[in-house]
Amino acid sequence: MSRNPLLEHHTLPPFSEIQPEHVVSAVEQLLDDNRQAVERLTEQAEQQPPTWETLVAPLETLNDRLSQAWSPVSHLNATMNSEPLRAAYQACLSKLSEYSTWLGQHEGLFRAYQALKESPAYNRLDEAQQRSIDNTLRDFRLAGVDLPEDKKTRYGEIQARLSELANTFSNNVLDATQAWHKDIDDASMLDGLPQSALDTLKANADAKGIDGYRITLDFPSFYPVISFAHDRELRREVYTAFITRASELGPNAGDYDNAGVIEETLALRRELADLLSFPSYADYSLATKMAESPQQVLDFLNDLAERAYPQARQEFSELQDYAREHLGLEELAPWDVGYASEKLREARYAISQEQLRPYFPAPGVIDGLFRVVERLYGIQFEEDDTAPRYHPDVRYFRITERGEPIAGFYLDLYARESKRGGAWMDECRVRRRRDDGQIQLPVAYLTCNFTRPVGGKPALLTHDEVTTLFHEFGHGLHHMLTRQQVADVSGINGVAWDAVELPSQFMENYCWEREGLDLIAGHVETGEKLPDELLERLQAAKNFQSAMGMVRQLEFALFDFRLHHELGAASASDVQALLDDVRQRLSVLPVVDFNRFQNGFAHIFAGGYAAGYYSYMWAEVLSADAYSAFEEAGIFDPDTGARFRHEILEPGGARDAADMFKAFRGRGPSVDPLLRHSGIHAA
Secondary structure, X not given: OOOOHHHOOXXXXXHHHOOHHHHHHHHHHHHHHHHHHHHHHHHHHHHOOOOHHHHXXXXXXXXXXXXXXXXXXXXXXXXXXXXXXXXXXXXXXXXXXXHHHXXXXXXXXXXXXXXXXXXXXHHOOOHHHHHHHHHHHHHHHHOXXXXXXXXXXXXXXXXXXXXXXXXXXXXXXHHHHHHOEEEEOOHHHHOOOOHHHHXXXXXXHHHOOOOOEEEEOOHHHHHHHHHHOOOHHHHHHHHHHHXXXXXXXXXXXXXXXXXXXXXXXXXXXXXXXXXXXXXXXXXXXXXXXXXXXXXXXXXXXXXXXXXXXXXXXXXXXXXXXXXXXXXXXXXXXXXXXXXXXXXXXXXXXXXXXXXXXXXXXXXXXXXXXXXXXXXXXXXXXXXXXXXXXXXXOOEEXXXXXXXXXXXXXXXXXXXXXXXXXXXXXXXXXXXXXXXXXXXXXXXXXXXXXXXXXXXXXXXXXXXXXXXXXXXXXXXXHHHHOOOOOOHHHOOOOOOOOOOOOHHHHHHHHHHOOHHXXXXXXXXXXXXXOOOHHHHHHHHHOOOOOHHHHHHHHHHHHHHHHHHHHHOOXXXXXXXXXXXXXXXXXXXXXXXXXXXXXXXXXXXXXXOOOOOOOOHHHHHHHHHHHHHHHHHHHOOOOHHHHHHHHHHHHOOOOOOOXXXXXXXXXXXXXXXXXXXXXXXXXXX
């Protein structure tokens, strides 16, 4: 049989060698090897008392070998999607889910872990090792190890199907996004669009060998049309195509409809919670989070809503008045809000995202990002152009400290066909101590969907894109600066989901401060720093419509949480009714009856945030309060940076998130810094 690169040891994934035909055979062989090894380990544990070295360390090695094969496959499926790869990926999901369930319900393995927990050897283990064992015992119970056989079987069936449904949901959104486009010959239809956007639409058309301009539903194409196009009918058409993606409505009505996927997903999540004796899926979700109960989450969200809603209403009223007086829009439709907001922002602050683009050429922003992090944590960056990569746009960097490599990451910045939308950080390698005693260095994937460089010129980023990059890099630093040697609690592993956004949201602050911007921003032609006048306008506009933005996030969070707390099995109309109820109580924006936002809400139906979208707001309280420590000491204060690294980034999941925050801040979190940073004058 020909060699399979997914079965060979490698420091970085051999992307150019990985073919779709390698995937299924590699996964099947690894799962078979792992099952045999697990049986040997549990038999051994029955014959002599298990230790870390005889039980946990060998299991970690098995898991790592599987991860090193699956991680590049999963990443390629998200960034270089093709029909053969998609089919191979899909074929493995049920196999991986079945294995995960088998492992989580393995009574012999559970008994071995329980014996280790109760033995004198446990007390000799370090904090990270003990936490790993405690988490594993918790996860055994969450996987149904205590259930009777028939319910164990049903649990496995549910998990396998949920994995398939999440993948189907994601594929439907991707396919629906790529199924629609609008070609335009008459440039006057695009009046109002900045040159950077016209260049992008022209490049879209050129890539397909057609004349004129092509609008797609990818964000770098969709956003400028909805925000800047004077042609209201064009905005309406593009908005309608976007908001009806993967639904029974719109230009591709029914082709990729996620309604049935949502219904089945919710029914199975409810059944899963029932099997494990949780009152709701929200209760089940919170078993691994900081929040202690559904009521605590609902109280938290409703409290923030009460504080922000009056100001949000006022902000929208001001927008309506402006649109009526200056734009001739008697009534704002959803496709007018972004356009009118940009006009009001420009009128009030004489600033727009487009004005700022020349100061944020992508190469300079990346260099500035590195310099910010170097000043905070005393580490250095160097590019390695010999590393294997999966697309010409992708770059690989090493992080070094005192000349020694400590981590690495892939940077994939630009939107393209066959790439999932959005921005994310994912794990390529986790920091751990290997069997040979050596430390395996962590490697991250950092993925965005920014406007591509056009015509040999560097890509010019919006300030929003710059903050997105810093956000994802914060996740990356959490993964890469960990000092843990136990994979289960290394980096973001084992971190409570509602605390995992703290380091990412923390990094965004440096995109607003003069000291940070002087490292990040430089004019593409002259290298000139951001002028004082422009900075003042940027900072003045920072909290423009901030309350509207907050209630929008709260709308998503309350919809998600109530969906998984209040509804059991739900029809598409039930889901719509709940979303309508949340909007009626909280939203200040106009909503059309064909809005099918939920059908593209991949965070909760394909991305791990089910009954957890509130985490963004929860962690924003933590990050704003953490950053206020830097405001007090100096935003590049080395001692505060060292403490943040030591107390927040390095521990990974080895310590309780609340304890880590208190160790850094000296007290529990306060909501006041978030309200102050957001410019929300609480009711």
